[in-house]
Amino acid sequence: MSTQNNQQAKYFNLHTSGIGYLSDIREIKPTKGKKGDSYWACRIAALVGPADSAEYRVFDMNISGEETVQLIKRCQEAVEAKKKVLVSFVMGDLRYDTFTYSKDSEYHKKGDTGISLKGRLFRINFIKVDGELKYQLEKRQSAEQDN
Structure with a gap:
């Protein structure tokens, strides 16, 4: 449980960490007539x-925090290639959503x-592209973000 800015609001956080392959980086824009950023x-x-x-377990995530957005955007060219x-x-706020398949597939x-x-993807600890380390979060920075 954490309290932010010494306010009375309390939150229960569920964080999930892992290692996996990045794909489908995209900007989501509200459709015509819908409000929101x-x-x-x-x-x-x-x-x-x-x-x-x-x-594999595939997670579809909204990216949270400017630093995390910038790190993922840096990977877009490599993913597209x-x-x-x-x-x-x-990631946080793990949840599921149901949907109906609109066409037949193999499965x-x-x-x-x-x-x-x-x-909600909120932290990247490292990035490797074709096995080459491109980014590593400093340990001190990682510990601060966990609080």
């Missing part, structure tokens, strides 16, 4: 399980219900 989003296919036979962009990340039929895992 544009924001950035991405997908991360998080690695789960033994290193020699890992599985189909390079392997591996990130260590921390689902039109009309089937699907589930999308969503969250």
Whole structure:
């Protein structure tokens, strides 16, 4: 539980950390007639399980915080070039959303219900592009952001 700015408001935070492959970096703009500001989003296919036979859990995340937005935007060119962009990340506000498939695919039929895992991406600990380290969060900075 954390309190911000010595105010009485209290929050219960659920943070999830992992390592995964970054994809689908995009700016979301409100559709015509809708209010609100544009924001950035991405997908991360998080690695789960033994290193020699890992599985993926795909998270669709809104990006929070100017520094995190800038780090992800720096990766956009590499992602579009189909390079392997591996990130260590921390997300909050994990939730799910259901949807209905609009067409048949290899795994689902039109009309089937699907589930999308969503969250708020708020910290990047490292970025590697094709195995080369491009960014590393300083340990001191990481500890400060956890408070």
